[in-house]
Amino acid sequence: MAPNPPGRGPEARGGVANPPVVTRSPEVGPDRRVTFRLLAPKASEVTLTGEFMEGSRSLQKDDKGVWSVTVGPLEPEIYNYNFIIDGVRTIDPNNPHVKTGSTAFTIQSVLEVRGDGAAFYDGHGVPHGEVRAHWYESKSLNALRRLTVYTPPGYDRNVQGRYPVLYLLHGANSDETVWTRDGRANLILDNLLAEGKAKPFLVVMPFGYGVPPGTPAPVSGGGPSDNTALFSRDLIEDVIPLIQSRYRVYADRDHRAIAGLSMGGGESLGIGLNHLELFSYVAGFSAALRPAEFQKTFAGLAANPQDANEKLHLLWIGCGNQDSLFPAARSFSEFLTEQKIKHTFRESSGAHTWINWRRYLNEFAPLLFR
Amino acid sequence: MAPNPPGRGPEARGGVANPPVVTRSPEVGPDRRVTFRLLAPKASEVTLTGEFMEGSRSLQKDDKGVWSVTVGPLEPEIYNYNFIIDGVRTIDPNNPHVKTGSTAFTIQSVLEVRGDGAAFYDGHGVPHGEVRAHWYESKSLNALRRLTVYTPPGYDRNVQGRYPVLYLLHGANSDETVWTRDGRANLILDNLLAEGKAKPFLVVMPFGYGVPPGTPAPVSGGGPSDNTALFSRDLIEDVIPLIQSRYRVYADRDHRAIAGLSMGGGESLGIGLNHLELFSYVAGFSAALRPAEFQKTFAGLAANPQDANEKLHLLWIGCGNQDSLFPAARSFSEFLTEQKIKHTFRESSGAHTWINWRRYLNEFAPLLFR
Numbered sequence: 001m002a003p004n005p006p007g008r009g010p011e012a013r014g015g016v017a018n019p020p021v022v023t024r025s026p027e028v029g030p031d032r033r034v035t036f037r038l039l040a041p042k043a044s045e046v047t048l049t050g051e052f053m054e055g056s057r058s059l060q061k062d063d064k065g066v067w068s069v070t071v072g073p074l075e076p077e078i079y080n081y082n083f084i085i086d087g088v089r090t091i092d093p094n095n096p097h098v099k100t101g102s103t104a105f106t107i108q109s110v111l112e113v114r115g116d117g118a119a120f121y122d123g124h125g126v127p128h129g130e131v132r133a134h135w136y137e138s139k140s141l142n143a144l145r146r147l148t149v150y151t152p153p154g155y156d157r158n159v160q161g162r163y164p165v166l167y168l169l170h171g172a173n174s175d176e177t178v179w180t181r182d183g184r185a186n187l188i189l190d191n192l193l194a195e196g197k198a199k200p201f202l203v204v205m206p207f208g209y210g211v212p213p214g215t216p217a218p219v220s221g222g223g224p225s226d227n228t229a230l231f232s233r234d235l236i237e238d239v240i241p242l243i244q245s246r247y248r249v250y251a252d253r254d255h256r257a258i259a260g261l262s263m264g265g266g267e268s269l270g271i272g273l274n275h276l277e278l279f280s281y282v283a284g285f286s287a288a289l290r291p292a293e294f295q296k297t298f299a300g301l302a303a304n305p306q307d308a309n310e311k312l313h314l315l316w317i318g319c320g321n322q323d324s325l326f327p328a329a330r331s332f333s334e335f336l337t338e339q340k341i342k343h344t345f346r347e348s349s350g351a352h353t354w355i356n357w358r359r360y361l362n363e364f365a366p367l368l369f370r
Numbered sequence: 371m372a373p374n375p376p377g378r379g380p381e382a383r384g385g386v387a388n389p390p391v392v393t394r395s396p397e398v399g400p401d402r403r404v405t406f407r408l409l410a411p412k413a414s415e416v417t418l419t420g421e422f423m424e425g426s427r428s429l430q431k432d433d434k435g436v437w438s439v440t441v442g443p444l445e446p447e448i449y450n451y452n453f454i455i456d457g458v459r460t461i462d463p464n465n466p467h468v469k470t471g472s473t474a475f476t477i478q479s480v481l482e483v484r485g486d487g488a489a490f491y492d493g494h495g496v497p498h499g500e501v502r503a504h505w506y507e508s509k510s511l512n513a514l515r516r517l518t519v520y521t522p523p524g525y526d527r528n529v530q531g532r533y534p535v536l537y538l539l540h541g542a543n544s545d546e547t548v549w550t551r552d553g554r555a556n557l558i559l560d561n562l563l564a565e566g567k568a569k570p571f572l573v574v575m576p577f578g579y580g581v582p583p584g585t586p587a588p589v590s591g592g593g594p595s596d597n598t599a600l601f602s603r604d605l606i607e608d609v610i611p612l613i614q615s616r617y618r619v620y621a622d623r624d625h626r627a628i629a630g631l632s633m634g635g636g637e638s639l640g641i642g643l644n645h646l647e648l649f650s651y652v653a654g655f656s657a658a659l660r661p662a663e664f665q666k667t668f669a670g671l672a673a674n675p676q677d678a679n680e681k682l683h684l685l686w687i688g689c690g691n692q693d694s695l696f697p698a699a700r701s702f703s704e705f706l707t708e709q710k711i712k713h714t715f716r717e718s719s720g721a722h723t724w725i726n727w728r729r730y731l732n733e734f735a736p737l738l739f740r
Contacts, residue, residue, distance in 0.1 A: 042414060042457040086456055087412040090463045096474045104466045123514050128505040135498035135556070144493050156616060186505070246526060 023066060025094040026111050033072040034111065036083075036092065041065025043086050050081030050111070051353050059083075076115030077355055078182070080108040099182055101174040102209065110182070120362050121184035126194035127153035128187075131180050136242055140233040145207050147239060148176045149247070150186045152193055152200040162248050164201040164255035164369040166281075167235065168361075169208045169264025172288070176207040182354050188362050199369045201257075202249055206231075206239045208264050232271045236278070254313070257281035257368050261357045262325070263288045269317075269332075273301055276311040281368055283316040284332075285360045286323050286352050291331040298335070305340045314367055315343035318360045320350035393436060395464040396481050403442040404481060406453075406462065411435025413456050420451030420481070421723050446485030447725055448552070450478040469552055471544040472579065480552070490732050491554035496564035497523035498557075501550050506612055510603040515577050517609060518546045519617070520556045522563055522570040534571040534739040535619050536651075537605065538731075539578045539630025539637050542658070546577040552724050558732050569739045571627075572619055576601075576609045578634050602641050606648070624683070627651035627738050631727045632695070633658045639687075639702075644670055646681040651738055653686040654702075655730045656693050656722050661701040668705070675710045684737055685713035688730045690720035 025037040036048055038059065046059040046067040052074050059067035080099055082089050090107075091098055097110035118124040132149045155163070168185065170178045179185040185203055192198035210230020244251050258279045260268035265287025272282035274297075290297075301308045315336070319329035326347075333345035346363070350356045395407040406418055408429065416429040416437040422444050429437035450469055452459050460477075461468055467480035488494040502519045525533070538555065540548045549555040555573055562568035580600020614621050628649045630638035635657025642652035644667075660667075671678045685706070689699035696717075703715035716733070720726045 038458065040456060040458045044412065044414075044456075085458055085460070086410060086414075088408065088410045088455055088463060090455070090460045091477070093458060093460045093477065094474045096470060096472060096477065098468055098470045098477060100466060100468045100470070102466060104464045107461070107463065107466065107468060123505050125507065131503040133501040133503075133550075135493050135560075137495065180503075190505075 023094050025092050026109075028111075028113055031073050032076070032113055033070055034074055034113065035068055035070045036081075037066055037068045037094070038083060038085070038092070039064075039066050040085060043067070045084075045086055047084045048081060049084065051079040051351075051355065052077075052081070052111070056084070072113075074113045076113050076119060078121070078184075078358075079111045079113070080182075080354070081111055082108055099178075101178060102207075102212075103173040106173040120191055121188050121358050123187040123190065126190050128190050129153050129155065129193075131186050133177075134242070134246075136238065138234050138238045140237040141210065141230060145234070146176055147207060147242075148180055148205040149243070150180065150189060150203040150205075151247070152189065152202070154200075155202075155248075159248075162250050162255075164199070164257070165243060165247075165249050166201055166203045166257040166259060166365075166368060167239075167268075168203050168205050169258070169260025169267050170205065171208075171260075171262030171264050174208075176205050179203070179205045183358055183361065185361060188358060189365060192362070192365055197366045201255075201369055202243070202247060204239065204243050206235060208260070208267060210234065228267050228270050231267060235271065236275070240278075253278055253280045253311070255369060257283070259283035259285065259316075259361075259364060260287070261285040261360075262352065265289075270297055273298055273308075273315070276308060280311060280313045281316075282312065282314070283318070283360075283364055284329070285357050285364075286319050286325055287317070287329060287332070288325060289328040289332050291328055291335070294332065294335045298339075301336075301341055302339045309340075309342050312342065313370075315341065316346065316364055316367070317343060318346040318348060318356070318364070320348050320352065320356045322349065322351040323356075325352060393464050395462050396479075398481075398483055401443050402446070402483055403440055404444055404483065405438055405440045406451075407436055407438045407464070408453060408455070408462070409434075409436050410455060413437070415454075415456055417454045418451060419454065421449040421721075421725065422447075422451070422481070426454070442483075444483045446483050446489060448491070448554075448728075449481045449483070450552075450724070451481055452478050469548075471548060472577075472582075473543040476543040490561055491558050491728050493557040493560065496560050498560050499523050499525065499563075501556050503547075504612070504616075506608065508604050508608045510607045511580065511600065515604070515608075516546055517577060517612075518550055518575040519613070520550065520559060520573040520575075521617070522572070523560065524570075525572075525618075529618075532618050532620050534569070534625035534627070535613060535617075536571055536573045536627040536629060536735075536738060537609075537638075537649075538573050538575050539628070539634025540575065541578075541630075541632030541634050544578075546575050549573070549575045553728055553731065555731060558728065559735060562732070562735055567736045571625075571739055572613070572617060574609065574613050576605060578630070578637060580604065598637050598640050601637060605641065606645070610648075623648055623650045623681070625739060627653075629653035629655065629686075629731075629734060630657070631655040631730075632722065635659075640667055643668055643678075643685075646670075646678060650681060650683045651686075652682065652684070653688070653730075653734055654699070655727050655734075656689050656695055657687070657699060657702070658695060659698040659702050661698055661705070664702065664705045668709075671706075671711055672709045679710075679712050682712065683740075685711065686716065686734055686737070687713060688716040688718060688726070688734070690718050690722065690726045692719065692721040693726075695722060 023039045059069045092109040095109045099108045129152045258268045258272040265284035269284045272279040393409045429439045462479040465479045499522045628638045628642040635654035639654045642649040
């Protein structure tokens with residue numbers, strides 16, 4: 001495809017509503033079979049990887065240089081996928097829906113397959129909350145950082161009311177926008193609230209790295225504990241005070257929850273279970289956990305399980321049994337059982353994907369602040 | 371590069387802060403020369419296009435299969451660019467900063483070259499406003515749509531105060547997030563406010579299409595006027611009432627401005643100048659305009675220039691003289707002069723890029739609501 005004409009970028013087009021003709025990809029058929037296409041006469045090999053299948057599939061080239069492959073039928077769902085063009089893993093350049101994050105490892109194209117009715121993550125005819133982005137100077141990290149806040153429908157008008165808060169953490173290579181962009185957290189909560197299935201609460205989604213991704217964590221040996229320790233300072237010393245000064249929220253542990261996925265699941269369990277003076281609901285979704293370090297990381301729980309059980313209104317562990325992190329999640333549940341710590345262990349199907357994390361939020365949110 | 375390991379996506383990494391090793395691209399040297407790299411042993415041709423140069427440059431392959439090219443030195447700025455890999459226009463897969471929009475035509479990688487000091491679009495140590503996303507049901511278009519709102523620092527605490535509003539429109543193939551993502555509108559305004567150079571006001575950034583991009587506009591001949599007409603209904607019948615019900619804003623024409631870039635510039639001039647009962651400040655940045663239709667589109671102005679001049683506090687037209695839309699902008703200025711309509715025509719250097727649009731906002735915002 002030709003580069004932009006000189007002096008005129010993609011925003012031009014003379015006010016014409018229709019974009020230039022592109023190869024249609026992905027195309028979802030009425031039977032929910034999906035065709036992926038790429039115009040690449042000079043390429044020698046194009047393959048597809050995606051969350052809707054194991055392994056990869058080769059695309060076949062026709063006599064016009066259009067590569068294509070059809071998969072499915074697929075279940076209605078939101079899937080991520082990549083093209084590999086002559087060995088280069090990249091996006092589907094004809095699909096405007098791109099998943100990005102804090103590192104290039106996260107860049108994927110997004111395929112949404114719709115079902116006959118609305119999904120729990122669709123924004124259909126219900127009242128909608130707001131999603132706010134805050135830029136703030138983190139004193140503990142000496143950095144300009146950003147966080148995302150969901151306020152439920154009616155928050156602005158309910159000027160006398162106070163709300164509980166869920167702190168919700170993203171995974172590795174991602175950022176503070178992913179829970180609303182790919183996770184649809186706001187639409188999931190809008191729908192639960194409209195159906196009377198959840199209490200109204202704020203969701204605060206901070207940036208979960210203590211140091212920029214790709215840069216080494218400073219001092220004391222490096223590794224994940226340093227990142228969690230640095231992020232923990234930002235959360236406790238900067239984020240929670242900022243939220244409590246800017247929003248009408250309760251400031252006690254009974255009205256504060258923490259949850260996260262993958263790397264953020266490791267953070268939510270590590271921070272939440274070591275700060276029961278701050279949090280009473282704690283969850284890990286497909287959490288990144290190190291069984292060899294359970295005794296050390298969670299020494300406080302083991303020392304006084306009765307106190308922990310009194311303070312924890314809910315400890316929820318969810319993982320898909322096709323996730324390579326599943327054994328660690330099961331080990332953690334067994335560790336908790338040995339230590340006589342009450343908890344819910346939710347074994348689901350599926351792997352390490354947003355498919356599960358959207359579902360876990362949809363299951364977990366109704367249990368909060370009851 | 372291998373696809374994700376089965377059952378474990380990019381969000382895993384066991385809580386380790388460092389992402390997988392990738393080829394470093396783009397790399398900005400201390401002399402502001404920039405090297406682009408791509409590991410692609412099987413590719414036969416890789417080229418680079420970007421806003422920092424005319425035309426394209428070929429990358430050269432080394433014996434390890436890494437393609438590279440160095441450009442510059444470049445002026446400190448934010449630039450968009452693409453790789454063309456064996457004829458396929460795509461992103462730099464090693465760069466996490468991706469510009470997306472409402473069509474695939476907008477997908478580009480983003481290169482930021484920093485200077486010695488802070489730029490006017492950098493978020494440095496100043497108070498920060500908030501950026502809010504609203505999902506709303508547009509009654510006029512019968513669709514779930516989204517808009518973005520910037521509130522200046524202190525808006526939430528200043529519960530007695532009211533604010534003026536700038537409605538700020540995006541270009542073709544883009545969406546309601548681009549003015550804060552690529553345009554840095556919130557940071558530009560934070561900085562202007564901190565320096566006392568602008569009055570505090572809200573910025574409302576709606577989705578500027580009346581129909582989803584890529585779908586034909588319904589009825590009456592098609593084309594841009596239909597899109598503008600449909601979007602105009604959403605703006606006037608849904609967006610403005612929503613903003614006035616949710617925010618503490620003035621609801622009179624003296625406190626309402628409209629501006630936009632490219633397609634959105636055509637919209638802001640077409641809507642604003644035909645609704646002087648609603649708007650008193652109107653601007654087009656590199657606007658998509660059709661000189662053959664000036665007499666028809668702006669018949670109201672020509673009919674009563676004295677009334678227009680009394681009502682318009684500011685009519686501002688900006689365009690880069692390397693932009694292919696520059697002749698249309700100059701023609702519009704000449705048309706306005708012929709009709710005796712007071713206005714500012716700002717000829718800048720540069721082309722049809724965000725480089726100019728950030729600068730225009732930075733110049734235009736201080737002129738508002740004086």
